[in-house]
Amino acid sequence: TAPHLIEASIRCQDPAHPNHRISLEIVYFHTKGDYLRRTFPEGETRLISGKLTRRREQWVMLHPDYILTSDRVDALPNLEPIYGLSQSLSNRLFCQAINQALSGLPNLPEWHRAETLAEHQWPSFLFAMRRAHHPKTLEDLLGSETRSPALRRLASDELLAQQLSLRFMRQCYRHRHGVTYPDLHQFRDQVCASLPFQLSETQQNAIEEIRQDLQHPEPMLRLLLGEVSSGKTLVALMVMLDVLESGAKCALLVPSETLARQRQETLSSLLRRAGLDIPCLLLVGSLNASTKKEIYATLAYPGPVLVAGTHALIQDKVLFDNLGLVAIDEQHRFGVHQRMALSHKATPPPGVLVMNATPISRTLLMTHYGDLDATRLIGRNPRASAIKTAVIGNHRLQELIQRMHSVLENRQRIFWVCPLREESEKSDLAATENRYTILNKLFPRQCFLLHEEIPATQKAKTIADFHAAPNGAILVATTAVEVGIDIHDATTIIVEAAEHFGLAQLHQLRGGAGHAESPGTCVLLHGQHLSVVAKERLEMMRQSDDGFALAEADLRLRSGGEILGAKQNSLPQMRLADLARDQDLLKRAHDEAAYIVQHDPQLQTERGAALRVLLHLFQRDAVLSLIQAG
Numbered sequence: 001t002a003p004h005l006i007e008a009s010i011r012c013q014d015p016a017h018p019n020h021r022i023s024l025e026i027v028y029f030h031t032k033g034d035y036l037r038r039t040f041p042e043g044e045t046r047l048i049s050g051k052l053t054r055r056r057e058q059w060v061m062l063h064p065d066y067i068l069t070s071d072r073v074d075a076l077p078n079l080e081p082i083y084g085l086s087q088s089l090s091n092r093l094f095c096q097a098i099n100q101a102l103s104g105l106p107n108l109p110e111w112h113r114a115e116t117l118a119e120h121q122w123p124s125f126l127f128a129m130r131r132a133h134h135p136k137t138l139e140d141l142l143g144s145e146t147r148s149p150a151l152r153r154l155a156s157d158e159l160l161a162q163q164l165s166l167r168f169m170r171q172c173y174r175h176r177h178g179v180t181y182p183d184l185h186q187f188r189d190q191v192c193a194s195l196p197f198q199l200s201e202t203q204q205n206a207i208e209e210i211r212q213d214l215q216h217p218e219p220m221l222r223l224l225l226g227e228v229s230s231g232k233t234l235v236a237l238m239v240m241l242d243v244l245e246s247g248a249k250c251a252l253l254v255p256s257e258t259l260a261r262q263r264q265e266t267l268s269s270l271l272r273r274a275g276l277d278i279p280c281l282l283l284v285g286s287l288n289a290s291t292k293k294e295i296y297a298t299l300a301y302p303g304p305v306l307v308a309g310t311h312a313l314i315q316d317k318v319l320f321d322n323l324g325l326v327a328i329d330e331q332h333r334f335g336v337h338q339r340m341a342l343s344h345k346a347t348p349p350p351g352v353l354v355m356n357a358t359p360i361s362r363t364l365l366m367t368h369y370g371d372l373d374a375t376r377l378i379g380r381n382p383r384a385s386a387i388k389t390a391v392i393g394n395h396r397l398q399e400l401i402q403r404m405h406s407v408l409e410n411r412q413r414i415f416w417v418c419p420l421r422e423e424s425e426k427s428d429l430a431a432t433e434n435r436y437t438i439l440n441k442l443f444p445r446q447c448f449l450l451h452e453e454i455p456a457t458q459k460a461k462t463i464a465d466f467h468a469a470p471n472g473a474i475l476v477a478t479t480a481v482e483v484g485i486d487i488h489d490a491t492t493i494i495v496e497a498a499e500h501f502g503l504a505q506l507h508q509l510r511g512g513a514g515h516a517e518s519p520g521t522c523v524l525l526h527g528q529h530l531s532v533v534a535k536e537r538l539e540m541m542r543q544s545d546d547g548f549a550l551a552e553a554d555l556r557l558r559s560g561g562e563i564l565g566a567k568q569n570s571l572p573q574m575r576l577a578d579l580a581r582d583q584d585l586l587k588r589a590h591d592e593a594a595y596i597v598q599h600d601p602q603l604q605t606e607r608g609a610a611l612r613v614l615l616h617l618f619q620r621d622a623v624l625s626l627i628q629a630g
Contacts, residue, residue: 156585160593160614195270202377222374232329249321251313254328393528414475450462507547507550
């Protein structure tokens, strides 16, 4: 249908040019009858508001949002919300739906204490919701550096709902009766004696701290944090050995088949070297049906078994006889519900040990893992090689390629990491497949490609071929290499478009070059136009190898206004709270949740009823079933 055009002469509202006029086309589609004549009477003045676009040297407005007579200027809002919309849904129609919803929103019971509201001058939830959708000042906008009390109240609501649900999950799991495992050290002694090195002091301290949990009747819920190459897998095995020696089973859950195969091979090798005849199985989705059936039978049969696997371990058909301990590697790639699903596969419940190789700040520790105790492995494994970090611009790409020739001549391996797999019109980031094509021409028969959409069996073959290439090799990959691919003669990792990664992720990637006996090199390759924050981030990477200090700095830099894409950071998804700026609200919510659970564990008081409403509003009410179950 041809559009209907209205030609209008617009007076500019610039005081410096009061008589300046511009020409504007107002465009309508699918109008009926004399709607346009009634809306725009010839010779009269109308105030209009809408989105302006420029088309072929002409200003155009499609379907104005407001059309008012000159005496109704007060009805034109200074600030108007713009919503993310699906196709064929207009902002004006959505605003009408929002207004209708707000008009029906009751004055809910208050879940904050009166002194808290008075101290911060927070309005009611109803007022705050209306102000969020109908902002009066710039401070009422989510992106404002100095947000209004209304928005801070809503952020506090979201954080309290999150912290309260984590606290209740922790309490529910802790109150279940578990199994105590005595200090059976024969298996541990055998493995320690077979190692070609001694455990570091920090590893021994971590093992002892985790083992203390196993000797209590409450099920263990513990987070093991460590740098890349700090020896978390070995620590987990040492803890598992006490459970296995008691005749129970242990499971290691990892996010990818590639990593599952590597972990199973590592654990099997350690057990064989120590002379321990304990089945060490691999359960992943790509196995054939008959193999899976055999594994299911072994897990359901009494006796000690160690199994490493992916989400396949969580399937309903997987039944364990006497599951004593669950270790979850790269926990940030799993959700709380996946963790709970595996931990509920046994009665009494197993201990849960969560491992994370991404150093995280205290703030993220509180938000991601508020229901867990924490153990830290300080520093990298002393046997890991040193890594030198270089920061260079992409104008020095040819120089870098010459350096790669010398690395390959020494029959060493190189990781080349790109943030995207395919070229995108919305991004100027290097595409993995495009980079692979270029490098494969320069280094024929020495380049390998790895990304998330390659089938699992092909991934395993790619890793094996890369590892076995006789004259050195280059693995061009997405951040799939981040999750722990262990290539012992990989000495170099190149991260392209490094300015688009967070500090914690860059640090974890850098650890991929630290497995070899030779010193490692991490090259951070960046574009020409860097922001101030990006420059500071890369310089910190060059100067520091302390992952936990970098994680704290990463959060501080985010609060400086540069927010990375969701895929490139480790911040939990929040609708209203900004963890980079709301750390005071997070601390308050953390303490308040602890107080609530201690004084009203069943949420039976008047305030408890209001808190149940809060949990429902922020879709955290699944935890209420845990409260009712005791």
